[in-house]
Amino acid sequence: MTDDLLGRHRSVLPDWLALYYEDPIEITHGEGRHVWDAHGNRYLDFFGGILTTMTAHALPEIAKAVSEQAGRIIHSSTLYLNRPMVELAERIAQLSGIPDARVFFTTSGTEANDTALLLATTYRRSNTVLAMRNSYHGRSFSSVGITGNRGWSPTSLSPLQTLYVHGGVRTRGPYAALSDADFIAACVEDLRDLLGHTRAPAALIAEPIQGVGGFTAPPDGLYAAFREVLDEHGILWIADEVQTGWGRTGEHFWGWQAHGRNGPPDLMTFAKGIGNGMSIGGVVARSEIMNCLDSNSISTFGGTQITMAAGLANLNYLVEHDLQGNSRRVGGLLIERLRSAAAQVPAVREVRGRGLMIGIEVTKPGTDEADHQAATAVLEAAREGGLLLGKGGGHNTSCLRVAPPLSLNVAEAEEGAEILENALRSIQ
Template identity: 60%
Template sequence: MADETLLERHRAVLPAWMALYYDEPIEIVRGSGRHVTDADGRTYLDFFAGILTNAVGYDIAEISDAIRRQVDTGILHTSTLYLIREQVRLAERIAELSGIPDAKVFFTTSGTEANEAALLFTTQARRSHQVLALRNSYHGRAFATMAITGNRGWSASSLSPINVSYVHGGYRYRSPFRELDDAAYIRACTEDLRDVIETATAGDVACMIVEPVQGVGGFAMPPDGLFGAFKAVLDEYGIPLISDEVQTGWGRTGEHFWGIQAHGVVPDVMTFAKGLGNGLSIGGVVARGDLIDSVSANSISTFGGNPLSAAGARATLEYVLDHDLQANAAKQGGQLLAALHEAAERHAIVGDVRGKGLMLGIELVEPGTTRPSPRAATAVLEAAKAAGLLVGKGGLHGNVIRLAPPMTLTDGETEEGLRMLLTAIEHADGELNR
């Protein structure tokens, strides 16, 4: 039972547009491994990880110890006016892992701020406010990042400091090119990109920003190789490519450390956040040094890369690498994906199953159609909670179940989560087919 007093207080002082999951919202008060416990003492297997943020799980000794060591110094914050050893060490590691030549790193406190910074660097370097983005995309809730968000459900304002042109490609299930095979789909979307540059822009475009897997958009993704084809066109015009790795970074897709690597290309800029801090607030940009250094005025991020967040983030990153969590994401995600494809054959409400590694989406539809079914997604969400499993929800129509467990997920937890999830889908399928 939800704490009605806390719920009433929440609704009284927090924005009406800050949605809460479930008919009876829960307060999560403790966590261990891949499990969380609510204020009523009920424990859940977490398959959403704080919207992919608790990437390594809960109460991980190596990360907690790194945070405690920094707390014990008494220094939680200094300023970028002073040297911050942990910030430098973390930046060196990320620059090395990025594969971007002569890379530099700028730290922020969130993915939104990271994408805002990437827009600043590229628009300043190119002296242009024209930006190319994908339909169904999401890049943040600040003024410029809302402007490049191609998802009406998350774009709260039509006002914009950016001149945006949208391109096909990221969301294949409802694309006009959906019937094409991979090669033809890539050709069609690449031709669309070139046409948009030639007809809808003045040519001097500042950048193109893409999500390798569209997170808020319902874990939608194009065929591998699309963004490599895009990059070839962008290079003809000197347009930098930004890969928004806020949700796809740190090995979550299983097959690669960065989501964009599936497309055989190194971008000019990558943005990151979420999983790097395993719950601590940190984000940033890693990019060609000339792009980051194009800013001629003073600029800082007061809390970006502070000693506490940098120490926790570096411990998280080393834990991911030392324990090869990328390989585990590939293994556990492969098992989940195979079982979900089988379930799709049995249940009329499952329109599409997609994703990579531990980043999987289940698009739900009205039985016997391709019409989005938000009610089916809500039914699965509630039934999964009742069974003891937390999952996410997203997509333009709110009809996609999103699965993104911590990357430390075990074989047993994969099987346990699957049982609960498949039971929830069966329950929802029965409800909609009455």
């Protein structure tokens, strides 16, 4: 990035709009799993625009669909019948596993979670919401109000009363030393105790794997156990699949399926990967929940023809090329390779994740204390080596996030792992 562009950025955009790197880069184009900056430097992309470039950069099938749709009509709003929107909604409803599902499209995950909260609180006639500690659900006023991650919650003001539940982080907190079974039992007991001190909430909203929080996850089955308690009180379950959906975890198409003993969630939100860079978000819900609103509601830009055409082409490519299976296979190799490399680096507390959703937690050696400076140094060193990563973590943690396009091949996984290993060693 030129100094001029950086200066212009700083003069017209908010101070809180963070940029990666001491010398921020302008990404000008991409292809496959690689991107290039304005100086011609080539990088292997292990972050995909925050888990959004799900299949590949400049995928011909998507470019063709977008170009053809743009040549017909780009946008008309939801006030008119929209064939691409109906077709994508049909596919997502079927894939969701939610019976008699209805789909509403938005332009982002934040807006999707806003909509889910509106539906749940209206349906249940309650403005109390359960959320997970260390969670992240977006940047709007209502979604910030339920975010359990202090680093991404700039205000305590909220239209909702939010109560936070244990369980989203397996290896920290008061239950970390317990076995998986005892961990789940303790979290369920905490939930029961919490519900005994409040009016019945509208819903529990939870990420199956916490994204911004550092790719942390509970043991499989926690949300199934929670669901039994929720059902006793008529409380809805909202699965926030903005980062975990579309097969990224490899083992399942949706993150909730690792906790699906009692069936699908009542509502599910999605975004990011389905658009492969186009602005698509949405909510899937049972019809009686989706249809509970008794006033008019439309979306000007949600479900617009050009984004729906991209989403359809992207979803078709994902399924036809079994990118979920590729995520499982290549992601499994990558996580083991990173664990082997991290074993030689005292600053790495844990390498965790599933499929192509991998977190590397960085701490001060021999402690559980986050080392944000070291994590930033690794990010910079990886960039110098030709690899783009992400960062995340809760208020007291610092995590490097690895989430490349799901078409990553074995050679690219090995290349990225080698660069990342060298970057990790550079901080010792």
